[in-house]
Amino acid sequence: MKLLKRIVIALVAIVVVAVLVSFTMPRHPTVSRSIEIAAPVETIFPIVSDLRRFNEWSPWFERDPEAKYTFTGPVDGVGQTLNWTSKKPEVGSGKQTILRIDAPKEVEMLLDFGQQGVADSTFRLEPDGKVTKVTWGFSSDTGFNPVMRYMGMMFDKWIGPDYEKGLARLKEVSEKPPPGDAPAG
Numbered sequence: 001m002k003l004l005k006r007i008v009i010a011l012v013a014i015v016v017v018a019v020l021v022s023f024t025m026p027r028h029p030t031v032s033r034s035i036e037i038a039a040p041v042e043t044i045f046p047i048v049s050d051l052r053r054f055n056e057w058s059p060w061f062e063r064d065p066e067a068k069y070t071f072t073g074p075v076d077g078v079g080q081t082l083n084w085t086s087k088k089p090e091v092g093s094g095k096q097t098i099l100r101i102d103a104p105k106e107v108e109m110l111l112d113f114g115q116q117g118v119a120d121s122t123f124r125l126e127p128d129g130k131v132t133k134v135t136w137g138f139s140s141d142t143g144f145n146p147v148m149r150y151m152g153m154m155f156d157k158w159i160g161p162d163y164e165k166g167l168a169r170l171k172e173v174s175e176k177p178p179p180g181d182a183p184a185g
Contacts, residue, residue, distance in 0.1 A: 022146035029152030031138040033163040036131045039174040044132055045104035047173060048123040051082040051096060057173045059166035064088040077101060096121070111138075117148070134170065136163050 037044055047053050052071060055061040067086035073079040081097040093114060100108040109121045119140040126133040138159055142148035 019146045022149040023144075025149040025153055027142055027149070027152075028139055029142065029155045031156050031159045031163060032135060033160060033167055034133055034135040035164075035167040035171055036128075036133050037171045037174045038131050040130075041104040041125045041127050041132050044125055044134060044170070044174045045107075047170065048125075048134070049098070049101055049103070049107045050076055051080050051098065052076075054082055054096075057166055057169035059162040059169065060091050064091045067091055073097070092116070134167060136167055138163070 047056070052075075055069065061067075064086045067084050067088070070083045071081065072083060073081045078098055078101055081095055083095045084091070085093045094116075095112045097110045097112070098107060099110050099120075100106070105125055107123045111119045111121050113119070117140065119138055122135075122137040124135040124137070126135075138155070140152065140155065142152045
């Protein structure tokens with residue numbers, strides 16, 4: 001009986017220490033990736049600020065081309081919302097809403113993943129001569145949930161590669177000449 005009591009006390013102590021350690025971890029995990037695109041902000045900004053164009057460069061679209069997408073709110077600008085539903089867990093379901101636009105420099109969005117929580121996403125565009133630096137950011141509030149605090153430590157590993165892939169596709173889309181501007185051959 002003493003052995004069982006010691007095991008229970010040890011397990012409780014481990015859980016208490018794990019919870020206490022979780023509160024030393026960042027409450028607001030962030031992910032950020034940047035790329036330089038050989039296009040002016042006037043070309044890139046309309047692509048990142050219009051959720052109807054998201055799947056042209058989205059890193060998640062190819063994971064489930066059968067996902068369902070609907071748009072609510074205004075056709076463009078603040079309040080425009082992209083809703084998605086997928087049977088594939090790596091795509092999931094949720095909605096993305098534009099909260100703030102500071103044209104042509106920044107777009108701020110709210111991501112709502114239902115029971116999995118909410119997060120903020122931003123696009124910042126910085127022109128520099130003939131290139132534009134685009135930074136895609138993500139931040140979340142894990143609150144006082146110890147499990148989410150541990151998960152927050154993995155966000156960069158989980159989300160970062162998708163952001164890199166999406167930015168590479170955004171670069172392709174943005175650097176492609178508009179129809180009718182192709183060189184004659």
